[in-house]
Structures are given as structure tokens and as C-alpha cells.
Amino acid sequence: MAIKDFPVEECILQGNAACPGCPATMALRMVFKALGKNTVMVVPACCTAVIESLYPHTSFDIPVMNIAFEAAAAGASGVEAALRMQGKKDTTVLAWAGDGGTYDIGIQALSGALERGTNFIYICYNNQIYSNTGIQRSGATPYAAWTTTTVSGKTEFRKEMGDIIQAHHIPYSAQTCVSYPDDLYRKLKKAKSIKGPKYLEIMAPCPPGWRFSMEKTVEMGRMAVETGAWALYECENDVVTFNGKSKLILEKKIERKSIEEWIKYQGRFSHLFKPKKDTKRIQTLEDHIDQLWERYRKCYL
Amino acid sequence: MxxxxxxxxxxxxxxxxxxxxxxxxxxxxxxxxxxxxxxxxxxxxxxxxxxxxxxxxxxxxxxxxxxxxxxxxxxxxxxxxxxxxxxxxxxxxxxxxxxxxxxxxxxxxxxxxxxxxxxxxxxxxxxxxxxxxxxxxxxxxxxxxxxxxxxxxxxxxxxxxxxxxxxxxxxxxxxxxxxxxxxxxxxxxxxxxxxxxxxxxxxxxxxxxxxxxxxxxxxxxxxxxxxxxxxxxxxxxxxxxxxxxGYYHGDLLELYKCDDAEYILLAMGAIGAESKVAIDEMQKKGVKIGLARVRTFRPFPKEEIVKLSRQADLIVIDRNISVGSEGALFSEVKAALYDKSDAKVYGFIAGLGGKDVPYYDVEIICKKAIDGKTKGYEWYGLEEA
Missing domain, CATH: 3.40.50.970 (Thiamin diphosphate (ThDP)-binding fold, Pyr/PP domains)
Structure with missing residues (x-):
């Protein structure tokens, strides 16, 4: 669906407490346009708990329950069971968590909820850091990236959450990116139409966390996809389909851009360029992405 | 039914x-x-x-x-x-x-x-x-x-x-x-x-x-x-x-044979039930002792305990320990009494780790307190294997 045809109604209201250029609010606008107002949202500790604004105000026009950092999926399981008991089977239960709350501290509760077949949508908005606590490394932080806990650059690679999710063989999972509203909207609509556990991950470039200018959020997301640092795909009943530019990269119809095209605009990688270019670490990043795509091609072509 | x-x-x-x-x-x-x-x-x-x-x-x-x-x-x-x-x-x-x-x-x-x-x-x-x-x-x-x-x-x-x-x-x-x-x-x-x-x-x-x-x-x-x-x-x-x-187990406290008691034992849970047997045995021997079994630890029955302390000295058994301090019930009882009562309060730790606390042990504990053979706070039964 073209953006101009998206519903006009907004569930995330003006005057919320997000940073300028925040990808979470951009994504939330589209998420709510796709899911509609018959949605209950569960939010663990993450930036969104701040975006909600200060009690007694709220920037959300749907019911929201905040819950502890590691508990989003478990809390949502309880909400879902209760609503089902009340006969409210049409209400969408949405758990909305960051990458820290998903890849790290919340992975146990998430895995449990997926294994139990909980009828809900779990969305991880992935900005590759603990942003709300002030830019610490997470399991989603890429190799060589600066954070306040990896001051000379992360020495490990990020984990492949998509693989972990797919190992649960749930009816639907997908990776999307805030820079592709049509892709995001379509995947949300699809998730809403399927019963059982659904997992979506939204690449969400964070201006203060990644150290780029606030008007560049969309561009940073696009470059993540075009360089192959992030892939757009969906997995329906164990069948994986790549989407958009990621599909073209997978099928080698276009070349992915050099990772330098993405990282050179981000302050979190600036130590790879000055005072002297760190060709070794840039090459390591490049090779890691090549290996990722070789594996994708082996599995999904 | x-x-x-x-x-x-x-x-x-x-x-x-x-x-x-x-x-x-x-x-x-x-x-x-x-x-x-x-x-x-x-x-x-x-x-x-x-x-x-x-x-x-x-x-x-x-x-x-x-x-x-x-x-x-x-x-x-x-x-x-x-x-x-x-x-x-x-x-x-x-x-x-x-x-x-x-x-x-x-x-x-x-x-x-x-x-x-x-x-x-x-x-x-x-x-x-x-x-x-x-x-x-x-x-x-x-x-x-x-x-x-x-x-x-x-x-x-x-x-x-x-x-x-x-x-x-x-x-x-x-x-x-x-x-x-x-x-x-x-x-x-x-x-x-x-x-x-x-x-x-x-x-x-x-x-x-x-x-x-x-x-x-x-x-x-x-x-x-x-x-x-x-x-x-x-x-x-x-x-x-x-x-x-038809069933009533007390409210914040369950009071057992507390009329005319000069000593009142406070305990929780299963020790509270075992203590009833001990109270019966001691009363048979003429000891004026009753039991206030604490049913609610939160809210803590402060006023009820103060009331009891006006008639009796209190003996507290804790099956817990706030390490570095003392039994939690003992602490709470004393805090409730502060500035409101002159009753003596004796504290005993017993039964940690699941160590059995039969009625005759409860009797010994109470006797130690009544006979003035305790410093006021002690761990009961540590020396046993």
C-alpha cells in the first residue's frame, strides 16, 4: 500500500517525549496505522517508556501496560489469556520492546511465549544499543561500534536474532526497517491476520546513539539495507522470502554497497576512520556481512 | 459440604x-x-x-x-x-x-x-x-x-x-x-x-x-x-x-488460651499449631501461658500485640533469621511495643533448614524464658546433631 493510502488516524500523539528524528516514534505511527485502535500494548523498560510521557499524561491513544525489562512477552501472555477468557478475541496484543529487552534480558520470556503459541505480535525495534540508559552495548550491537561500554569498538559480532526466532517455527516472523514504510505496514497487516505468535524486528537507526544528524534517520536505515548490514525478509510457516532491495542483493541482481557507505556517516564508527583509517576492522565488518549473505544464499535461494 | x-x-x-x-x-x-x-x-x-x-x-x-x-x-x-x-x-x-x-x-x-x-x-x-x-x-x-x-x-x-x-x-x-x-x-x-x-x-x-x-x-x-x-x-x-x-482460624492473630495468661507465645505457621499442644501441656502443669499465632505478617498486628503485652510477657519463636540482626517476628514485636509497653520480650530462633520443632521443644523454649534462663535472645537447638 502506498503511504498516501495509509489510515489517517494516529495512535501516537503529538507532544510525546521522543528525541527529534527518533525511529521508534516513526515506526510506532506506522504500526498503529496497520494494527488499529483495537490493540493493547505491553512495553518493558526501553525508550518507549519515556516516549509515553510523564504521568498523568500519555502520548498513546491505545491502552498501554508498562512492565519490567525482561517481562514483555510474559506480561503479554497474561494479557492475551485474560482477553481470550473475556471473549475479546479480536483485540491484538502487542509487545513492543527494544533490542536490549529482546536479544538480551527478555529472550527467555520471549522464547517461552513463542513456544507456548501465544497469540500475539512481538515487535523488537532494534537500534543496536541500550539507548534509553545512555548507549551501552547490547547483543545487537555490530562489531567495531563504539558504545559507552565498548569505548574502542565492540570486539564481538551481533547475534542473529532472526535465526533464533526461526528455530521456534512460529507462523510468521519478519525483519523490516523504519525507512521502508510500505514494507513495514504490509508485514504488520500480515502479522495481524495470522493466529499464533508473530515476531517482527524493525531496524531503527538512533541519531544520538549512532551519532548521526537527526534528519538522517531514514537515510541511515536505507543504507543499512543497501549495504547488507540489515536484511528485509519474512518467514511464513518456515518459508523465507527476501523483500525489496534485500531480495535483489540475495539474488545478486544488485551488488550490496560497501559497508563504508553506511558507517562513515555514523560517529559510533569514527574511530575506524581517524586519526588513521582502520582498514583491518573495516574489512572484518565487510567480510562478516559477506559471510552472512553467503549463508542466506545457501539457505534461502 | x-x-x-x-x-x-x-x-x-x-x-x-x-x-x-x-x-x-x-x-x-x-x-x-x-x-x-x-x-x-x-x-x-x-x-x-x-x-x-x-x-x-x-x-x-x-x-x-x-x-x-x-x-x-x-x-x-x-x-x-x-x-x-x-x-x-x-x-x-x-x-x-x-x-x-x-x-x-x-x-x-x-x-x-x-x-x-x-x-x-x-x-x-x-x-x-x-x-x-x-x-x-x-x-x-x-x-x-x-x-x-x-x-x-x-x-x-x-x-x-x-x-x-x-x-x-x-x-x-x-x-x-x-x-x-x-x-x-x-x-x-x-x-x-x-x-x-x-x-x-x-x-x-x-x-x-x-x-x-x-x-x-x-x-x-x-x-x-x-x-x-x-x-x-x-x-x-x-x-x-x-x-x-463455620470455620474461623482467627484474624490477624489466632488467640489460644490467652485468658489470664502471664506469658504469651508468638509463633507463625506450623510451629503455631505445634505450640497449641505445648500450651496444653504447660497449662496442665499450672503454667499461665497462652498462644497468639501470628496469621498476618503484613499487615502486622501491632495493636493486638500491644494489647497482649499489657497482660503478659511475650515469647517469640522465629523460623527465619534476618542475618546480622535477629528473627524478623522478634524485631517486629519489639518495634510494636516500643514506648507502649514494659512487657519483656524473649526471642528464639528455631527450626531453620527444616529442623523439626516438636511441641516438647516449644515447651523447653517457653520454660527457659519463664525461668529466666535465657539472655533474652538465642538460637535454640544448635548443639543437637
Whole structure:
């Protein structure tokens, strides 16, 4: 669906407490346009708990329950069971968590909820850091990236959450990116139409966390996809389909851009360029992405 | 009314199911397992019609109960020892969110080393979470307290979660006859749960978002008010249940032969039951001693204990230890008496690690205090193998 045809109604209201250029609010606008107002949202500790604004105000026009950092999926399981008991089977239960709350501290509760077949949508908005606590490394932080806990650059690679999710063989999972509203909207609509556990991950470039200018959020997301640092795909009943530019990269119809095209605009990688270019670490990043795509091609072509 | 002869856990499962919760979320841990198995069995027989979520941890059990309760449903869970400790964060969460979750905790020792016998350090260490805490001393009391717990938790002037604790094995795995009232009696007693707030798409409110210092301060005060309201409601609810079912186990305290007593023993849980035998034996020997079994540790029965201290010196047995200080009940009793009473208070630690505390040990403890053969606070029975 073209953006101009998206519903006009907004569930995330003006005057919320997000940073300028925040990808979470951009994504939330589209998420709510796709899911509609018959949605209950569960939010663990993450930036969104701040975006909600200060009690007694709220920037959300749907019911929201905040819950502890590691508990989003478990809390949502309880909400879902209760609503089902009340006969409210049409209400969408949405758990909305960051990458820290998903890849790290919340992975146990998430895995449990997926294994139990909980009828809900779990969305991880992935900005590759603990942003709300002030830019610490997470399991989603890429190799060589600066954070306040990896001051000379992360020495490990990020984990492949998509693989972990797919190992649960749930009816639907997908990776999307805030820079592709049509892709995001379509995947949300699809998730809403399927019963059982659904997992979506939204690449969400964070201006203060990644150290780029606030008007560049969309561009940073696009470059993540075009360089192959992030892939757009969906997995329906164990069948994986790549989407958009990621599909073209997978099928080698276009070349992915050099990772330098993405990282050179981000302050979190600036130590790879000055005072002297760190060709070794840039090459390591490049090779890691090549290996990722070789594996994708082996599995999904 | 029927008689059911069964273990504390199966009796608790029966009570929980008869309270008709919409959602139960639980994770197994010894010695709570037969409680959740009991509920699962009622799912199988169709007697339990709610949702039973087999979660992957106790943390998630409490989180799921919080979600279900926030969505406006009656919820129940059960745990023990390490499971309760894993829930700790969410215990605070449930209480601060003012959600009337009811939970059984089977008092079990904390490791290391691994020990599945009973002491009360698990629930005592959750003292400050905001939960109302009951301690039971018989299977009948377990049944009746669970039913009353739902009524109390869901009362609009309380709206706090309630923990019903009972001792591992001594009660959880010991069969006793219990009178089970008709379902209609329980339905009438509990009524339909009307939540104070809930997640509702027709009234989209955000719960638990960021709150400033002044607002948060009020939230804490409101919790304290709710506990104080519970202090007044517990006796009323206990009396009402007595009218409906015939059973009464005391309210905040259970007083046993306290008339004319010059000494009053305070204890909780199964030691409280064992102490009745000790009191009988001592009274036969002419000792003027009675028992005040503490049923609610939160709210703490301050006024009732002060009243008792006007007639008697107090002897406290704790099956818990606040390491670096003393038994928690001993501390609380002394704090309640401060500036209000000149009564002597003697404190004894006993039965940690599940070490048996039979009635004759209770008798020896009381005798030591009465004969002035204690410094005022000591660990009883340490020297035994």
C-alpha cells in the first residue's frame, strides 16, 4: 500500500517525549496505522517508556501496560489469556520492546511465549544499543561500534536474532526497517491476520546513539539495507522470502554497497576512520556481512 | 459440604479452582509441584475452566499474572523458595500496580546447600514488597485463607496482592480432612471481580509510565493506606466466612488460651499449631501461658500485640533469621511495643533448614524464658546433631 493510502488516524500523539528524528516514534505511527485502535500494548523498560510521557499524561491513544525489562512477552501472555477468557478475541496484543529487552534480558520470556503459541505480535525495534540508559552495548550491537561500554569498538559480532526466532517455527516472523514504510505496514497487516505468535524486528537507526544528524534517520536505515548490514525478509510457516532491495542483493541482481557507505556517516564508527583509517576492522565488518549473505544464499535461494 | 482428605497442596489447588480464577500462570518447584499438578488435573477434568499458562519461569509466572490481572481478570499462582525469590522484582511490580493477584507460597529453605525442607526465610525476605502475607497452620486454614484472600485482595479499599504461605511438607504434603463448602457458598462469598482499573481499548489509558517524585510518594502512601484498610477488613472477612462456612482460624492473630495468661507465645505457621499442644501441656502443669499465632505478617498486628503485652510477657519463636540482626517476628514485636509497653520480650530462633520443632521443644523454649534462663535472645537447638 502506498503511504498516501495509509489510515489517517494516529495512535501516537503529538507532544510525546521522543528525541527529534527518533525511529521508534516513526515506526510506532506506522504500526498503529496497520494494527488499529483495537490493540493493547505491553512495553518493558526501553525508550518507549519515556516516549509515553510523564504521568498523568500519555502520548498513546491505545491502552498501554508498562512492565519490567525482561517481562514483555510474559506480561503479554497474561494479557492475551485474560482477553481470550473475556471473549475479546479480536483485540491484538502487542509487545513492543527494544533490542536490549529482546536479544538480551527478555529472550527467555520471549522464547517461552513463542513456544507456548501465544497469540500475539512481538515487535523488537532494534537500534543496536541500550539507548534509553545512555548507549551501552547490547547483543545487537555490530562489531567495531563504539558504545559507552565498548569505548574502542565492540570486539564481538551481533547475534542473529532472526535465526533464533526461526528455530521456534512460529507462523510468521519478519525483519523490516523504519525507512521502508510500505514494507513495514504490509508485514504488520500480515502479522495481524495470522493466529499464533508473530515476531517482527524493525531496524531503527538512533541519531544520538549512532551519532548521526537527526534528519538522517531514514537515510541511515536505507543504507543499512543497501549495504547488507540489515536484511528485509519474512518467514511464513518456515518459508523465507527476501523483500525489496534485500531480495535483489540475495539474488545478486544488485551488488550490496560497501559497508563504508553506511558507517562513515555514523560517529559510533569514527574511530575506524581517524586519526588513521582502520582498514583491518573495516574489512572484518565487510567480510562478516559477506559471510552472512553467503549463508542466506545457501539457505534461502 | 463435603470432606476431602488430602495434602495441603491439593487442598490449595481445590480452593484456587473453586475461587474460579480466569488465569493461572505457574512454574513447578519442589514442594509446590503438587499444587500446580492439582490445578492442571482440574483442567483435565474440566472442573477448572480458566486459562492455565505453563510459563518458563517464576518470573514469567508473576509477569503473566500481572498482565492478566491488568486486563481485568482474577488470577492465581503458587511457588516456593527460589521461585519466590526469582519473582521478587515482579512481586513489587504487582503490589505497586495494585493488582489483586493471589499466590500460595510453600515455605521452603533457600540454598545453597539444596534443602527442600521448611523455614520461612523465603517469604519473610519478601516482607517489603507490599504484599499482604498470611501464614497457615492446617490444611483447613489453607483452604479457607485462599478463599478469603481473593475477597480481601479484590476489595476496592485494598487492591493489593495476597500471599498465602504454608510450610513445606509439614502441610504441603501431609493429608488432613478438610471441609469443602458448596461451590455456591464460595461464589456468593467472592462475587464477581470488578477491577479498579484495566486495560481497555474503549478507555485507552497508559499504566505505569514515568512518574515524578511527588506523584510516586503518593503511590507509596496509598499502598500503606491499603494495608491499613486490610488490617480492618481481615477480621470482618474472617467473621463473614465463619458465618458462611463455620470455620474461623482467627484474624490477624489466632488467640489460644490467652485468658489470664502471664506469658504469651508468638509463633507463625506450623510451629503455631505445634505450640497449641505445648500450651496444653504447660497449662496442665499450672503454667499461665497462652498462644497468639501470628496469621498476618503484613499487615502486622501491632495493636493486638500491644494489647497482649499489657497482660503478659511475650515469647517469640522465629523460623527465619534476618542475618546480622535477629528473627524478623522478634524485631517486629519489639518495634510494636516500643514506648507502649514494659512487657519483656524473649526471642528464639528455631527450626531453620527444616529442623523439626516438636511441641516438647516449644515447651523447653517457653520454660527457659519463664525461668529466666535465657539472655533474652538465642538460637535454640544448635548443639543437637
Amino acid at each position: 463435603t470432606i476431602m482428605i488430602d495434602t495441603g497442596n491439593y487442598i490449595a489447588a481445590k480452593a484456587a479452582v473453586m475461587a474460579k480464577p480466569d488465569v493461572v500462570a505457574a512454574y513447578p518447584i519442589t514442594p509446590q509441584t503438587t499444587l500446580v499438578e492439582g490445578i492442571a488435573n482440574y483442567v483435565g477434568t474440566g472442573e477448572f475452566k480458566g486459562e492455565y499458562i505453563c510459563v518458563e519461569s517464576e518470573h514469567s509466572a508473576m509477569s503473566a499474572c500481572i498482565g492478566a490481572s491488568a486486563a481485568g481478570s482474577r488470577t492465581f499462582t503458587g511457588t516456593s523458595s527460589h521461585g519466590l525469590l526469582l519473582m521478587h522484582e515482579m512481586l513489587h511490580w504487582a503490589a505497586l500496580a495494585r493488582l489483586p493477584v493471589v499466590m500460595c507460597n510453600i515455605n521452603r529453605v533457600i540454598g545453597p546447600g539444596w534443602n527442600i525442607w521448611t523455614d520461612e526465610n523465603d517469604s519473610i525476605s519478601q516482607r517489603d514488597t507490599g504484599w499482604i502475607q498470611f501464614y497457615c497452620s492446617s490444611n483447613q486454614e489453607i483452604f479457607d485463607t485462599i478463599i478469603q484472600a481473593f475477597r480481601l485482595a479484590e476489595h476496592k479499599n485494598v487492591s493489593l496482592p495476597v500471599m498465602v504461605s504454608y510450610n513445606a511438607f509439614i502441610l504441603s504434603h501431609t493429608s488432613m480432612p478438610v471441609e469443602i463448602p458448596k461451590q455456591q457458598v464460595i461464589d456468593d462469598f467472592l462475587g464477581k471481580y470488578e477491577p479498579l482499573w484495566k486495560l481497555d481499548v474503549d478507555n485507552p489509558i497508559t499504566f505505569g509510565n514515568i512518574i515524578g517524585p511527588a506523584g510516586y510518594y503518593k503511590v507509596r502512601r496509598a499502598m500503606q493506606d491499603a494495608q491499613e484498610n486490610a488490617e480492618k477488613l481481615i477480621p470482618q472477612i474472617a467473621k463473614e466466612w465463619k458465618q458462611k462456612s
